[in-house]
Amino acid sequence: MTTSPSSDALRAWFLGPRAENAELLERLLTEALRDHVFWRRNFHPEDGLTIREMDKRREGYDQAVATLTQELMGLLAELKRGVPFFSGRYKGHMAFEQTIASQVGYFAAMLYNPNNVAIEASPVTTRLELEVGSQLARMMGYDPERSWGHLTSGGTVANFEALWVARNVIYFPLAARGAADELGVELEVECPGGKRGRLGELDLWELVNIHPSHAMDLWDALWQAAPRKDVQAALHRHSLQTLGYQEYIARLDRAFGDPLPPSVVLVAATAHYSWEKIVRALGIGSNQLVFVPVDSHYRMDPDALWEKIRELSDRRVPILACISVCGTTEESAVDRLDRVLEVRERARKELGVSFHVHSDACYGGYAAAVTWDGEGNRRSAEAIRRSVNGDGPADPVRQGWPSQEWVRSMEALAGADSVTIDPHKLGYIPYPAGAIVFRDRRVRELVAIDPPYLLPTQGLGSSEDLFLGRFVFEGSKPGAAAAAVWLSHKVLPLDERGYGYLVERTVAGARKLYTTLSELDADPFRLILLPEPDINIVCFLVTHPSLKTLSEVNRLNEGIYARMSLSVPGAQPRYIITRTRFQTPMYDGAVDPVLERLGVGSVEDWKAGGTEGLVVLRSTVMDPFLADPDTPDHATGLARTLLEEAALALGEAKEPPA
Numbered sequence: 001m002t003t004s005p006s007s008d009a010l011r012a013w014f015l016g017p018r019a020e021n022a023e024l025l026e027r028l029l030t031e032a033l034r035d036h037v038f039w040r041r042n043f044h045p046e047d048g049l050t051i052r053e054m055d056k057r058r059e060g061y062d063q064a065v066a067t068l069t070q071e072l073m074g075l076l077a078e079l080k081r082g083v084p085f086f087s088g089r090y091k092g093h094m095a096f097e098q099t100i101a102s103q104v105g106y107f108a109a110m111l112y113n114p115n116n117v118a119i120e121a122s123p124v125t126t127r128l129e130l131e132v133g134s135q136l137a138r139m140m141g142y143d144p145e146r147s148w149g150h151l152t153s154g155g156t157v158a159n160f161e162a163l164w165v166a167r168n169v170i171y172f173p174l175a176a177r178g179a180a181d182e183l184g185v186e187l188e189v190e191c192p193g194g195k196r197g198r199l200g201e202l203d204l205w206e207l208v209n210i211h212p213s214h215a216m217d218l219w220d221a222l223w224q225a226a227p228r229k230d231v232q233a234a235l236h237r238h239s240l241q242t243l244g245y246q247e248y249i250a251r252l253d254r255a256f257g258d259p260l261p262p263s264v265v266l267v268a269a270t271a272h273y274s275w276e277k278i279v280r281a282l283g284i285g286s287n288q289l290v291f292v293p294v295d296s297h298y299r300m301d302p303d304a305l306w307e308k309i310r311e312l313s314d315r316r317v318p319i320l321a322c323i324s325v326c327g328t329t330e331e332s333a334v335d336r337l338d339r340v341l342e343v344r345e346r347a348r349k350e351l352g353v354s355f356h357v358h359s360d361a362c363y364g365g366y367a368a369a370v371t372w373d374g375e376g377n378r379r380s381a382e383a384i385r386r387s388v389n390g391d392g393p394a395d396p397v398r399q400g401w402p403s404q405e406w407v408r409s410m411e412a413l414a415g416a417d418s419v420t421i422d423p424h425k426l427g428y429i430p431y432p433a434g435a436i437v438f439r440d441r442r443v444r445e446l447v448a449i450d451p452p453y454l455l456p457t458q459g460l461g462s463s464e465d466l467f468l469g470r471f472v473f474e475g476s477k478p479g480a481a482a483a484a485v486w487l488s489h490k491v492l493p494l495d496e497r498g499y500g501y502l503v504e505r506t507v508a509g510a511r512k513l514y515t516t517l518s519e520l521d522a523d524p525f526r527l528i529l530l531p532e533p534d535i536n537i538v539c540f541l542v543t544h545p546s547l548k549t550l551s552e553v554n555r556l557n558e559g560i561y562a563r564m565s566l567s568v569p570g571a572q573p574r575y576i577i578t579r580t581r582f583q584t585p586m587y588d589g590a591v592d593p594v595l596e597r598l599g600v601g602s603v604e605d606w607k608a609g610g611t612e613g614l615v616v617l618r619s620t621v622m623d624p625f626l627a628d629p630d631t632p633d634h635a636t637g638l639a640r641t642l643l644e645e646a647a648l649a650l651g652e653a654k655e656p657p658a
């Protein structure tokens, strides 16, 4: 096979399935440890020793060391019952091993235990975190000068912050209106329809439909219109943040005589379950989570989105945000974000409706690296296709990726108001590492808080930027995670040379698995593949001519899953996959063709089945070596195992004779 600098480098990026790079990792970890030891030894050497050599000869000391050693051995033995994410045989959840860079970066910084809540507890790693934030923002296509990003413990918290901010931005013009009245200042704002208007003359519906950027312009204007402390006090008296929902709504009713219906959040039907938690936690309420149907490729349907918005606007229901997904958790589907943004623009023009657009790219965010070359220019779909397919004969499945539309969807991330990206997924970084980036850095002021004991010292050159706890939901968080992401981004740049290459290889691997499964002679079984993945998750299910009902088919696939997962204690599966359950009404738009091929009833029957849904087997290909012809052929291995396990599971799947 042909090699390139990136394909050579790939072999140095990971410890390897057989720990082939053990020496390298050991050398770097030892280096990090020794360097830390030097630091301690050279820190006020005049202090002398606290633990003396003679102390180490005492019985209690010996005992403590013996306990430590013994217990560690126990822990190490236990840990081997963990999940072999590193192996080519693991094709389950969105997890693989981590880059050596991130492991070493984490370990090195962990010895210093920095806390990125504030610069005084993390003089080095807070800066690394902000650097990483701006790298991710740049990968999304944001202007690094105007955007802002930081790390979180994961995608759930990052998504929480996105909606927390979005809600405050959407409601800000209302608070500004109250504050401006009180301060006796007149402000102008760009109205939903496009013309400028006087803030004091807008009605409630117009106030909750101001475009997020214009809401932030209003923020600037308000702070310039009166002394700082007066604005702060007035805003406190009028913002949802201080008042809470109950008091806020009661006041709206008094002030406008017009209590609007509760505001909603639009989400793609494929959205991660964290959104349900978030609307509950924010007091928005899960009834206000409105699912937008997906198409047969599991992408949010833009026409359905438009219909929903029109219907909501007819009923004067405010929309806080629209959550689009880049890389769905189940299928790695990439929403047509460019079209979602077009729908928002149309809603603004035709309906006077606006809202925050968020892309949940927790899984797929790093795939944006594919669209950048080493010079900071975008790559065309064709250029990417050439590099994925290499010089070899391109089979039809692999050849098609990525489409023009896929590249446009990725480029459209630049137009989202916020994006969440999990370095601990396609970034191959150890947990915990999520991230959020906002297009307009001003929005963080809407959630900022000023605890007196953490306020930066004025005039000592410490900028408020370095006190992250002021703007983010979490408090203490590991600076080691920031060091891990930072070092990994240094070794694998966020473009075609680094992460872009890595993601491309996983796509090639997923396509290889897809092709292998589609060419498999499954007789007497039938293997049904769901549409080709937008990134690297392959979904399929197995059926047999003797299975007559959906329940039987579901049982067969549950049986296969039980045999090919670690869900049963003590199981030693040869290959590991996962499964999901497509449910109504979320997947109504997607299951029709699958049910037809299964021949076990219509969508109507499926809907009538309620929560039983459709069991789908799922294989996440994060393994960058799968497509490599010089490595074990785990695609064929997985396919064969699937059929063998299906044969064993078949008996249990059938309905017992009545």
Ligand SMILES: *Cc1c(COP(=O)(O)O)cnc(C)c1O
Binding pocket: 153, 154, 155, 156, 157, 159, 272, 274, 325, 327, 328, 329, 360, 361, 362, 363, 422, 434
């Ligand atoms: C994984 C995931 C999340 C949640 O992220 P955590 O890091 O597990 O909290 C949210 N959205 C999507 C699309 C995801 O794939």
